[in-house]
Amino acid sequence: MIKAAIFGASGYTGQELTRILSCHPEVQLVAVTSRRFAGQSVAEVFPALRDFTSLQYQNATPAEICRLCDVVFLALPHGISMDIAPEFFRAGKKVIDLSADYRLRDLKTYESWYGKHSSAKFIKNAVYGIPELYRAKIKKTKFIANPGCYPTSIILGLAPALKKKILDVSTIIADSASGVSGAGREPLTGSLFCEVDGGFKAYKVGKHRHLPEIEQELNALAGRKFAVSFTPHLLPVKRGILSTIYAQLKKDISLADLHSLYSAFYANEKFVRICPAGIYPNISSVCGSNYCDIGVAVDPRTNRVIIMAAIDNLIKGAAGQAVQNMNIMCGFKEDSGLAIPPLYP
Amino acid sequence: MIKAAIFGASGYTGQELTRILSCHPEVQLVAVTSRRFAGQSVAEVFPALRDFTSLQYQNATPAEICRLCDVVFLALPHGISMDIAPEFFRAGKKVIDLSADYRLRDLKTYESWYGKHSSAKFIKNAVYGIPELYRAKIKKTKFIANPGCYPTSIILGLAPALKKKILDVSTIIADSASGVSGAGREPLTGSLFCEVDGGFKAYKVGKHRHLPEIEQELNALAGRKFAVSFTPHLLPVKRGILSTIYAQLKKDISLADLHSLYSAFYANEKFVRICPAGIYPNISSVCGSNYCDIGVAVDPRTNRVIIMAAIDNLIKGAAGQAVQNMNIMCGFKEDSGLAIPPLYP
Amino acid sequence: MIKAAIFGASGYTGQELTRILSCHPEVQLVAVTSRRFAGQSVAEVFPALRDFTSLQYQNATPAEICRLCDVVFLALPHGISMDIAPEFFRAGKKVIDLSADYRLRDLKTYESWYGKHSSAKFIKNAVYGIPELYRAKIKKTKFIANPGCYPTSIILGLAPALKKKILDVSTIIADSASGVSGAGREPLTGSLFCEVDGGFKAYKVGKHRHLPEIEQELNALAGRKFAVSFTPHLLPVKRGILSTIYAQLKKDISLADLHSLYSAFYANEKFVRICPAGIYPNISSVCGSNYCDIGVAVDPRTNRVIIMAAIDNLIKGAAGQAVQNMNIMCGFKEDSGLAIPPLYP
């Protein structure tokens, strides 16, 4: 039984961590912080969690939380994690940061997309936490930069094809759509029910902050430098990301072979499910779970592959993957606390 | 480890049973039947369940299923269970029938609402499966008539007040709203996305088949005969029932006393949560769980109570309650396989 | 062609007025005000309205707007209209106030529910603007207190029965549900997509500010004083209110007679449609229109009537009814600018 704390626990990602960790057989959740809701119980803010935790949100300092826990999850906005994390590093705690602050290995890139970094020297210590690709490193680290939601879907979707070098990487286009919880629980006009329901639109076309993260990881997988197109869209659903990814093939490949390649690549992965050939993933079939469902298609008329990857943005795209990383870091079963089927319908 | 089978497993209730039972620590799910999908795997029909069960739907006879299992769940339409169940009774199996076929103790009432009964002699053996009210009987029976979804919410909502005899029972009105999954997975025009989304309407006003079931149980709780008004509405959500129940008080009661009465009544119940005074339940806070959340209000201007009860119609209103009943019948922990937090947001 | 202005035009009600008035054949929309969006064009804030108006929001004083228009719509929050309206009264303009500030004829009642009134002396001049009930007065006034959304549905739903005195008025219960646009466009956590979608809950049980307005009008219709129960619920839809209203009958009435009573009462009303007997209204069948659809049922087992009334809360519940009132005040065809079919599906 390890002791875990969540810093910034009252957003949707923090709530999801609270939900998962309060049922985790190896974890005692000892503290949750929130400035806005300090003094209120989790059950007051999220009545769904009544009876799962009796914790109250506290407005605690990193030092105070440090004393209580073995592992800390930072579910804070970008730009704030960087100020909070160092205290935990210095205390030798395991840290899983769900913000973007330590994901980009190149400081200049970080600062051009996000602004000044206050603790850049720790960036090099972070392991980018996609277990399916970096499990060995995750086992040995104490510090995870937990991937973004869009990047998770795109990286898992492209990894087999990139490793196998079957794509013309200069032609990669990722057309993605996310549920509204990705925008967090801040009361923004654009996240209101009336603004979102019945709607669908692209946003931040070519300018979303997940772009450098996507390119960093895709470049690493391919072993060379290239740019990609990435267009996020806002879906009128609460949870879920679907990325539909296009790329030109370098040479012909049959659907059967592409499907085999993907099936083999993820054969031992608990949390990646390859759809049968001709079947494509639906976000509602992963909702509530830590799965990434992947479907593949070949269009012989244009010689393109179309890869579709679906995740629950709050789980495999955030809190679930964070717990998966914790499980690996701590030597628990990798699906401990995560062996939950999707909620369908 | 007991062996369980689901007869009629390809509807939403059957799918939900499949989902819960395939993760249940005390159960081995050995067979699922479906005429329509015979020969297809569960994962083909419900991709969400891929990796949770490798079962295929079979078009099996009751006799064939009987040989395989210790307990059978009948997730069949009304009028069909009555033909299937007797085979299992005769073989001495534990039977949990999720249809209405054995819920009404009065045969004439049954036949006036549902039509001819083909195995009426078994009705008297059935225990109406609301654990919070009939746990002792459930422990000793082999045959559960699992309650309807609307009735579950209304009965749990009214039980404390009726037992305490604080209501003028002739004034009870239950105004309920249900998600679309309550209508099943049959492809009906009225269940189409375009017909439901953005809409809200009452249906079968004063004529819904759950009415005699509601009255049977409320009358039993109050120890006298009376009629109630019950108006179901169709909500544009997948899961969830909220019943808002009105009744005149026989004498004054404060909100604090009413709240205490409810809290005390359900103090030892794992699956009933009483909202704090002034807080009312939301179906999205029980969705994905076996909880019934109850909120109470007193309107001193009209001397009425307003009781609100929220459940997930597929779980506490069907599959979850069925598993809860099985757990009690089999001597398992009552929340075995059901200790799942709601999925919020 | 009259000149109209909207004060407080950037909320959902103001936007709806803008939409209707910019297509109205007898109206020139000359000004729209908004503090928050001053300097931005309507099309920037509501891209749906591009090409329908070239107006910009301005942060203008009442005096400035007064000079421009013949009629002003005040789409302001409660408590603000009362400060703005007097300027227009003094200038002799036609005023249609969509807030609650002048709806309650009893000042003490107003102040106990809403707080201090700054221009109470004008209350007596206001005509409560339900055209189906007060058309003659509306024709002669220059000042309309435009009804609330919930009250509109409940008053229209009960008027025929109350006028005919067939109900035991002490038993009236109005169980209502509204779409989220009723909460306005303020960025509130409770109005976020993730908080609303998939949910359903009661709120302000017995305490909603529309209660005194409902009682004032129902009492007036019945010609006596009584209290009612009113429970609003939040629906996961953008637009629409359904009120399901219960009352005990004073003596037996058949469904056919009740249906005839309602049909006759509204026979000459353009904007009230009585559903055929046995058919109940759906909010999605009035959405986008100025209709109030009403369905009636009789429950002989309990001797209750159940009346269901559906409106689009932004149209018949606000902007549409306001324009209908303007049409009557100005001698236009009553459906001028409002003869729009609902948008279905």
Place this chain on the structure above:
Amino acid sequence: MIKAAIFGASGYTGQELTRILSCHPEVQLVAVTSRRFAGQSVAEVFPALRDFTSLQYQNATPAEICRLCDVVFLALPHGISMDIAPEFFRAGKKVIDLSADYRLRDLKTYESWYGKHSSAKFIKNAVYGIPELYRAKIKKTKFIANPGCYPTSIILGLAPALKKKILDVSTIIADSASGVSGAGREPLTGSLFCEVDGGFKAYKVGKHRHLPEIEQELNALAGRKFAVSFTPHLLPVKRGILSTIYAQLKKDISLADLHSLYSAFYANEKFVRICPAGIYPNISSVCGSNYCDIGVAVDPRTNRVIIMAAIDNLIKGAAGQAVQNMNIMCGFKEDSGLAIPPLYP
């Protein structure tokens, strides 16, 4: 005043035609046919339309309808229009066919995607009805092949760029998403609320029947032959299509120049609105209207353009465009009956 009839009027497209035509100032709607609902009034099947038409659906022959009308709209499934239309051709009536039966000028292509054609000799008479591109021909024809919904969005989205020859046409990818009404009103499992709500998925990847139609028209615009990738997705909304279209630029172009090109191309078009630079279209801002909103972006990092086009699939994607075509054929104002603002929110 011309006399119009709708053949196959009880689907969503037929309902939308009924809605628009019953308010059209130049049209008398004289007949609506439906096998399934013959004998029922429109208001019984679509209560939203009560008071807009008193017509009943009839199961009439083409010959019977022919005698009644000047113009007929065929809102029939593919493969049925081809049997019905010839009767109207022979009678010299104006025909607007909303099926795919006469859209593809190449018979072999038609038959390879749709099956045998029973009246192929009429194909050459059909004018493909996108007014913004083929207005002159539409004016002179009596026979319109009304475009598909996806193709309308993609063709309007690409026309300016293709005419200007700025794209490497071999790189065109159209990633589209449609609301569920596009699947019609047939009771299919895949269109059920519970299957669609909360979901998002691609379907018929590279195999949708709109593909040859898209390629025919794009090729015509570019003046050369090429293949495109087209991936449709199913959105959990009732109405709306958004197409996000990618293509490589042949040479650099600034966003300002691309925006000017689009603005100029559609400068005189009533029903195409170009979003300001940096703003992207949302389906909810065209819903309920005949608009196509287009947004453009340039990604200098990859030298790609991203074009986004949003329509209401039932209006600009079907019934509205059909009426627009009728208006042109009949010499009415092009926006007659169509000058309706979108319904937002």
